[in-house]
Every structure is written in structure tokens, then in C-alpha cells.
Amino acid sequence: MSIVLVFLLVVALIAGWWLSRQGLTSKPWLETGEIRTTAGVGAAPAAKIGLGVFLAVVGGLFALFGSAVTMRMDYADWYQLRLPSVVWINTAILVLSSAVLQIAVSAARRGESALLLASVAAGGLSTLAFLVGQLLAWRWLVDSGQSLAAHPGASFFYVITGLHGLHILGGLVALARTGGRLRRGNDPRRARLGVELCAIYWHFLLIVWLGMLALLLGWASDLVALCRELL
Amino acid sequence: MANVSDRPDAGIPPAEVPDLPLPHPHTWWGRYVFSQDAKYIAIQYSGTAIAIGLVGLVLSWLMRLQLGFPGIFDFITPEAYYQFITMHGMIMVIYLLTAIFLGGFGNYLIPLMVGARDMVFPFVNMLSYWIYLLAVLVLVASFFVPGGPTGAGWTLYPPQAILSGTPGGQGAGIILMLVSLILFIIGFTMGGLNYVVTVLQARTRGMTLMRMPLTVWGIFTATVMALLAFPALFVACVMMLFDRLLGTSFFMPALVELGETLSYGGGSPIVFQHLFWFFGHPEVYIVALPAFGIVSDLISVHARKNIFGYRMMVWAIVIIGALSFIVWAHHMYVSGMHPYFGFFFATTTLIIAVPTAIKVYNWVLTLWKGDIHLTLPMLFAIAFIVTFANGGLTGLFLGNVVVDVPLSDTMFVVAHFHMVMGVAPILVIFGAIYHWYPKMTGRMLNEAMGQIHFWVTFIGAYAIFFPMHYVGLVGVPRRYPEIDASFITTPVAGLNAFISVAALVVGAAQVLFLFNLLWSLRAGRAAGPNPWRACSLEWQTPDTPPVHGNWGKDLPVVYRWAYDYSVPGAPEDFIAQNDPGPRIEKDVPL
Numbered sequence: 001m002s003i004v005l006v007f008l009l010v011v012a013l014i015a016g017w018w019l020s021r022q023g024l025t026s027k028p029w030l031e032t033g034e035i036r037t038t039a040g041v042g043a044a045p046a047a048k049i050g051l052g053v054f055l056a057v058v059g060g061l062f063a064l065f066g067s068a069v070t071m072r073m074d075y076a077d078w079y080q081l082r083l084p085s086v087v088w089i090n091t092a093i094l095v096l097s098s099a100v101l102q103i104a105v106s107a108a109r110r111g112e113s114a115l116l117l118a119s120v121a122a123g124g125l126s127t128l129a130f131l132v133g134q135l136l137a138w139r140w141l142v143d144s145g146q147s148l149a150a151h152p153g154a155s156f157f158y159v160i161t162g163l164h165g166l167h168i169l170g171g172l173v174a175l176a177r178t179g180g181r182l183r184r185g186n187d188p189r190r191a192r193l194g195v196e197l198c199a200i201y202w203h204f205l206l207i208v209w210l211g212m213l214a215l216l217l218g219w220a221s222d223l224v225a226l227c228r229e230l231l
Numbered sequence: 232m233a234n235v236s237d238r239p240d241a242g243i244p245p246a247e248v249p250d251l252p253l254p255h256p257h258t259w260w261g262r263y264v265f266s267q268d269a270k271y272i273a274i275q276y277s278g279t280a281i282a283i284g285l286v287g288l289v290l291s292w293l294m295r296l297q298l299g300f301p302g303i304f305d306f307i308t309p310e311a312y313y314q315f316i317t318m319h320g321m322i323m324v325i326y327l328l329t330a331i332f333l334g335g336f337g338n339y340l341i342p343l344m345v346g347a348r349d350m351v352f353p354f355v356n357m358l359s360y361w362i363y364l365l366a367v368l369v370l371v372a373s374f375f376v377p378g379g380p381t382g383a384g385w386t387l388y389p390p391q392a393i394l395s396g397t398p399g400g401q402g403a404g405i406i407l408m409l410v411s412l413i414l415f416i417i418g419f420t421m422g423g424l425n426y427v428v429t430v431l432q433a434r435t436r437g438m439t440l441m442r443m444p445l446t447v448w449g450i451f452t453a454t455v456m457a458l459l460a461f462p463a464l465f466v467a468c469v470m471m472l473f474d475r476l477l478g479t480s481f482f483m484p485a486l487v488e489l490g491e492t493l494s495y496g497g498g499s500p501i502v503f504q505h506l507f508w509f510f511g512h513p514e515v516y517i518v519a520l521p522a523f524g525i526v527s528d529l530i531s532v533h534a535r536k537n538i539f540g541y542r543m544m545v546w547a548i549v550i551i552g553a554l555s556f557i558v559w560a561h562h563m564y565v566s567g568m569h570p571y572f573g574f575f576f577a578t579t580t581l582i583i584a585v586p587t588a589i590k591v592y593n594w595v596l597t598l599w600k601g602d603i604h605l606t607l608p609m610l611f612a613i614a615f616i617v618t619f620a621n622g623g624l625t626g627l628f629l630g631n632v633v634v635d636v637p638l639s640d641t642m643f644v645v646a647h648f649h650m651v652m653g654v655a656p657i658l659v660i661f662g663a664i665y666h667w668y669p670k671m672t673g674r675m676l677n678e679a680m681g682q683i684h685f686w687v688t689f690i691g692a693y694a695i696f697f698p699m700h701y702v703g704l705v706g707v708p709r710r711y712p713e714i715d716a717s718f719i720t721t722p723v724a725g726l727n728a729f730i731s732v733a734a735l736v737v738g739a740a741q742v743l744f745l746f747n748l749l750w751s752l753r754a755g756r757a758a759g760p761n762p763w764r765a766c767s768l769e770w771q772t773p774d775t776p777p778v779h780g781n782w783g784k785d786l787p788v789v790y791r792w793a794y795d796y797s798v799p800g801a802p803e804d805f806i807a808q809n810d811p812g813p814r815i816e817k818d819v820p821l
């Protein structure tokens with residue numbers, strides 16, 4: 001369970017840092033009167049804070065899968081998952097779509113609406129390509145004798161990529177709605193916020209994907225072993 | 232730091248929180264069925280939770296009938312008994328307590344108490360309820376499938392949970408259970424995002440975190456915990472579903488069943504236990520923290536005294552929330568863990584007792600020399616303190632490995648956890664309903680019926696669970712469907728029968744309570760806007776019951792904390808949070 005504990009520690013540090021600035025040591029029974037400070041986490045829109053909290057939940061979910069993988073790895077029947085090279089292409093595509101959405105964000109900031117629309121569309125299409133690529137990887141796995149129940153490493157790969165894909169699909173729905181709003185152009189502020197939120201979500205899912213890949217390929221445990229060696 | 236001005240009437244615009252765009256439904260369906268108003272969703276959540284809770288109650292009757300009068304009820308086969316246990320436990324913990332505290336009270340109280348018009352994402356909030364309802368329906372459906380619901384125990388431990396020896400293991404029972412839990416978690420996450428972000432972003436002007444009522448603190452912290460803990464259950468359910476349906480071996484070791492080798496191999500049930508308890512222990516506090524918060528407010532209001540040690544109460548809530556994530560393995564002392572791990576988890580478990588005990592002392596000190604009004608909410612609050620302290624003490628015993636090993640899986644454990652997380656939170660729910668019903672409906676609940684309900688429930692709960700400790704100490708195991716006279720001595724058999732009768736009586740008292748809820752809707756005494764003369768914002772709404780949008784044209788402005796009771800020199804014995812009050816000379820160290 002060490003992965004999820006580390007994750008929780010990070011969440012706790014962020015929460016603690018935030019709480020420490022909320023005047024938890026004040027004495028409310030003495031302090032009567034008008035308070036001039038704004039409520040809320042700065043001026044961020046609720047949707048952004050909501051996304052942040054949601055990412056903490058999703059991060060916890062995948063950290064727990066990570067912990068399950070590491071615990072299950074210790075049993076005798078574990079052996080190394082073999083992955084097709086298409087997985088690397090997929091990874092590159094996901095990096096690309098993340099980058100494209102970042103371009104969309106800066107285009108939105110500068111008000112270049114043609115570039116904005118184009119990059120949102122490109123982001124969506126490349127993400128679709130990623131999902132198709134993942135399906136190809138599943139096909140390859142089945143063909144190479146690593147079907148779902150063949151060995152635990154493969155089982156985890158299907159479950160984790162499946163859930164990751166579902167999260168991406170959800171993101172695509174949001175992105176499509178943002179794209180529609182951009183095209184109609186009647187609510188530019190909300191559309192801009194939407195682009196920004198999508199970009200954050202994409203970066204996050206990219207990080208999750210890289211982490212899960214490293215774990216399933218055994219790199220993460222190699223890294224831990226290396227650290228142990230050094231210590 | 233809070234910036235305090237001496238002139239409360241200084242000309243500052245009423246709200247810095249931007250007003251939320253509220254959806255205004257125009258159809259009957261939009262207003263009463265697919266409502267996006269948190270108050271309405273709260274009532275939907277509570278109604279559904281109480282309905283399914285009644286199923287859980289009836290199941291407990293059936294179990295008690297079997298335990299108290301073995302061999303008389305033919306239809307309670309061992310299989311049926313296991314199914315009753317499992318569904319009872321799961322319904323009570325998740326579909327009743329979690330749903331009613333967070334979905335019910337959270338939805339109703341958070342926006343009102345922090346001075347918001349509604350939750351920040353009303354549509355998602357509505358979805359949350361409908362997914363919860365779907366989860367409940369899937370759960371109920373499992374009673375009607377061939378083979379019946381799962382009988383794996385509420386912990387659903389593999390491998391037995393999905394094998395043919397367990398009721399529902401090879402049928403649809405376990406599948407529906409897992410699907411229902413997954414749905415519940417998805418629905419809860421949607422609601423939970425709302426509760427958290429509303430507290431973070433939609434507090435009205437002047438409502439600093441340290442001016443929030445402890446109810447909000449409790450629900451807020453519990454929601455954060457639930458958002459982080461439920462994913463563990465989610466992961467466990469998904470993986471088990473794969474093991475059951477698609478033949479993976481996440482949790483399933485190599486097995487021979489009825490002479491036949493199963494296709495599973497190499498999996499680890501211990502991984503499931505870690506995941507389950509990583510959720511399961513925080514779950515105890517997800518139920519307890521809202522109860523803590525609510526009880527603090529009930530005591531303060533009905534003792535006309537400010538809560539003792541507000542700051543410490545807040546800190547204790549946060550610390551308990553954080554610590555409860557590193558104690559889960561105390562449920563696994565008997566799973567063969569390394570003794571040093573056992574030592575670590577025993578230590579963290581005992582450390583949690585410190586902030587918890589502080590809270591109990593603070594409640595008692597709030598009562599000390601208070602102007603105690605023995606209203607129904609106050610009675611329930613006091614009953615909670617007693618019950619909780621009682622259950623907490625036996626918890627200290629069980630937190631020690633050497634004590635837990637012999638007592639594990641006896642009725643002693645059943646008595647313990649029913650005291651702390653069964654009876655105690657339920658008492659708070661009752662107290663809270665008696666307290667806030669006037670705000671929700673504009674009418675008081677009938678006092679006479681309430682008194683009968685209280686005394687029967689309180690004394691009855693003790694009649695059930697106090698003797699049960701003894702039954703456990705003499706070694707009667709838990710989860711045994713058939714405990715007849717050949718197995719236990721006559722006095723113990725007599726106790727068992729007594730407990731069962733008490734359980735039936737307590738159950739009947741709940742029917743009176745439900746009747747009271749409906750009867751008072753029409754016939755209750757008119758309550759007025761603030762019958763308890765309470766300070767917190769929900770009692771200061773312009774309309775009772777509050778209308779859509781909660782506040783009139785302007786959001787309220789908060790000038791003080793929620794506990795200004797019996798302030799010397801004040802014209803009344805309470806000063807509302809949004810009351811600028813007389814200008815009081817003070818030198819505040821800032």
C-alpha cells in the first residue's frame with residue numbers, strides 16, 4: 001500500500017498547507033465583526049477547484065491500482081508483461097494531444113480563435129487515435145497469448161488501461177462540449193475556462209498513464225530497488 | 232489571518248461571493264422529481280436511505296429471531312441467515328448511514344449553514360441522487376434473483392465470496408452487490424465534489440472556516456475522507472468482478488472445489504483485505520465525524536452555551552480524519568501479519584483515541600453548568616455521548632492485538648461495533664431530525680411520540696447490545712446461524728432470547744417515529760423560523776421552510792461564530808451569526 005500512502009501524503013501536505021493559511025489558530029469567540037477577506041480558495045472559479053478535487057479522487061483511484069499491482073507482484077505466479085511497440089506510439093500520441101491542448105490554452109489567452117478551434121479539434125482527434133491505439137494493443141496482447149486471464153500482469157494491464165480509457169472518454173465528452181461552445185461562440189468566457197480545464201485533465205491523465213506504464217513494465221520496482229541499493 | 236474591523240456597519244457590499252446562476256425549473260417534473268435544489272435532493276436522499284434502512288432493520292429482526300429462538304423458524308436456513316447478515320451490514324453502513332449523513336444532512340445543511348444559495352454544481356448533485364437510487368435498486372434486485380443476494384458477509388472476503396459454497400457466490404447475488412457498490416461510489420463522488428467545493432468556494436461574506444458550525448466541519452472532513460477512501464472499495468469491487476466474471480486471478484488462489492480444480496491460481500485474498508479495510512476503517516469515521524459535528528451543535532444550542540474548545544474540536548476532527556487512513560490493518564490482526572506491523576497499527580489505533588477522547592470531554596464540559604433544556608434533540612445527544620463512550624471503551628480493548636485475537640469473531644465484537652457505529656450515529660440522526668425538522672417543514676415533531684420513541688430506543692438499544700458483550704465474552708461466535716442449547720449454557724440462551732425480544736421492541740418504536748414524521752407534517756405545532764433560538768445561519772432564512780435560493784435578494788453577511796449563546800449584556804440569550812450586534816468594545820489580539 002506504499003504507493004497510495006505516498007499519494008495521500010502529498011494530498012495531506014497540500015491540504016495542510018492550505019489549512020495553515022485559513023487561520024485555524026484564530027479565536028472566533030473573540031473576533032466579532034466584519035471580515036474583509038474573501039471566502040474561497042482565491043478567486044478561482046468553482047469548476048476549477050472542483051476539477052482539482054476530482055483529480056485527487058482519480059489520482060487516489062489509480063494509486064490504489066498501483067498499490068494492488070505492487071502487492072500482487074510479490075506472488076509466485078507473477079511474470080513480466082510483454083507489450084507491443086504500438087504502446088509507445090500511443091504514449092507519444094497522448095503526449096502530443098496534451099501538448100496540443102496546451103497550445104489551445106495559450107491561443108485562448110491571446111484570443112486567436114482560429115488556432116484555438118484547430119488545436120481543440122486536433123487534441124480531440126489525436127486522443128481518439130490514442131484510444132484506437134490502445135485497442136490495437138489489446139488485440140496484440142490477445143494474439144500473443146496474453147489474454148485477460150492469462151497472467152496477473154496482463155489482467156492488470158487490461159483493467160487499468162480500460163479504466164484509464166474510460167476517463168479519457170469522459171474527458172472527450174467535455175472537450176466536445178467545449179468545442180461546440182467555441183464554435184457557437186456565444187459564451188466565450190465559459191468556453192475558455194473549458195479549454196483550460198480540459199488541458200489540466202489531459203496532463204493529469206498523461207501523468208497517470210506514464211506512472212501506470214512504468215509500474216506494469218516493472219521499471220518502478222527497478223527504481224525502488226536501485227534506491228535501496230544506493231541507501 | 233482574519234482581518235477584523237471594529238465597525239460592523241461599515242459600508243461594504245453584502246457579498247463578495249459571486250451569486251450562483253440558479254436553474255429555475257418550470258415543469259412539475261423539474262421541480263419535484265428531477266429537482267436540482269439541494270434541499271430537495273437532501274429529502275430524496277434521506278427518504279431513500281430510510282426506506283432501505285427499514286429493510287436492514289427487518290433483516291436484523293429475522294437474524295435475532297433465529298439467534299434467540301433457534302430451530303423454530305424453518306425458513307431461516309443457514310444460507311438465508313448469511314444473506315441476512317450480509318445485506319443487513321452493507322445496507323446499514325453504506326446505503327443508510329453514509330447516504331443519510333452526507334447525501335441527506337450534507338445536502339440540506341451545507342448550503343444553508345455557509346450562507347450559499349445552493350450547491351455549486353446543482354446538476355451533478357441531482358445526478359448523484361439518481362445514481363444512488365439506481366444503486367439501491369440494484370441492491371434490492373438481488374433479493375429477487377435466483378439464488379438470492381450474496382451471503383459473503385459485509386466484508387465480502389474472497390475467495391469464498393465468489394465460490395459456490397457461499398449463497399449468491401455463483402449466482403447473480405454477488406455480481407449485483409458489486410455493481411451496486413460501484414454505482415454507489417460513482418454517485419457519491421458526484422455529490423461529494425459538491426459538498427467539498429461548496430464549502431471551499433461558496434461561503435458567504437464573513438464566513439471564515441473558523442466561523443463554520445462544527446456540523447459543517449464534520450460533514451466536510453468526512454466527505455474529503457470518503458472521496459479518498461471509497462476508491463479503495465471501488466478498486467476492490469472492480470477486481471473482484473473481473474475474478475468472478477472473466478476468470479482473472481487477482482484475489483483468487485488455486486482452489487479445489489468439490490473435487491474439481493478451479494481455473495484460478497496465484498491470487499491473493501490478502502490484497503483484497505488491504506483494499507477493503509483501507510476503505511473500511513475510514514468508513515467508520517466517515518459515519519462518525521458528521522455525527523460528532525452535529526452532536527456538538529445540538530449540545531451547544533440546547534444547553535444555551537458556546538461549545539467548549541471550538542478550536543480543539545476543529546483540530547480533532549481534522550486530525551482524526553487524517554490518522555484514520557493509517558490504521559486500517561487493525562482489522563487484519565488475525566490474517567497472519569508481521570508482529571511489528573501489528574504493533575504499528577495498534578499504536579496508531581490507540582493514538583486516534585486521544586483526539587476522540589478530547590471531543591468527548593469537550594461535550595461534557597459544554598454541558599457542565601449549561602442551561603440544559605431536555606428537549607428531544609438534547610436527549611438524543613446525551614444518549615449519543617453515553618453510547619459512544621461505552622463503545623469507545625470496548626474499542627480500546629479490541630485495539631490491542633493480544634485482546635483482539637481471542638475476541639475476534641465473537642459477539643463481543645458485534646456488540647462493540649454496534650455501540651460505536653450502529654447505535655451511536657443512529658441516535659445522532661434521530662436527534663438531528665428532531666432538531667431540523669422544524670426548519671424543513673415549518674412544524675415541530677410531536678413531543679409525546681418523540682419521548683416514547685427516545686426512551687424505547689435508548690433503553691432498548693442497551694437491552695440489546697449490553698448483554699451481547701457478555702455473550703461474546705463467554706465465547707459465542709459471530710456469524711453462526713445456529714446457536715442452540717447443545718452449544719451454549721441455558722443462561723446464555725436465555726440472554727439471547729431476551730436480546731431478540733428487545734430488538735423487536737426497538738424496531739417497533741421506529742415505526743412510531745416514522746408515523747410521527749408524517750403526522751406532524753400536517754398536525755405538528757407551527758414552529759416559526761427559529762424555534763430553538765439558534766445562532767447558525769440556517770435558522771435565519773427569510774422563509775421557513777427555506778425557498779429555492781435560500782436567501783432573499785442578498786446573501787447574509789456573517790459577523791460572528793455560530794455559538795454566541797448567553798452572551799453577557801446581550802439583549803437575548805443568543806446572537807445570530809448574521810447579527811452585527813451592538814458595538815462591543817474589545818481589544819482583540821490579532
Ligand code: HEM
Nearest residue numbers: 291294316317320323324384385386652653709710711734
Ligand atoms: C435494531 C438494531 C440492530 C440489530 C438488532 C442488529 C443486529 C445484528 C445482528 C444479529 C447481526 C449479526 C451478528 C452475527 O451473527 O454475526 C448484525 C450484524 C451487523 N450489523 Fe447490525 N443490528 C442493528 C443495527 C445495525 C446498525 C444501525 C448498523 C450500522 C452500522 C449495523 C451494522 C452491522 C454490521 C456491519 C454487521 C456485520 C455483518 C457481518 O458480519 O457481515 N447494525 N447486526
Ligand SMILES: [Cu+2]
Nearest residue numbers: 512515561562
Ligand atoms: Cu478500524
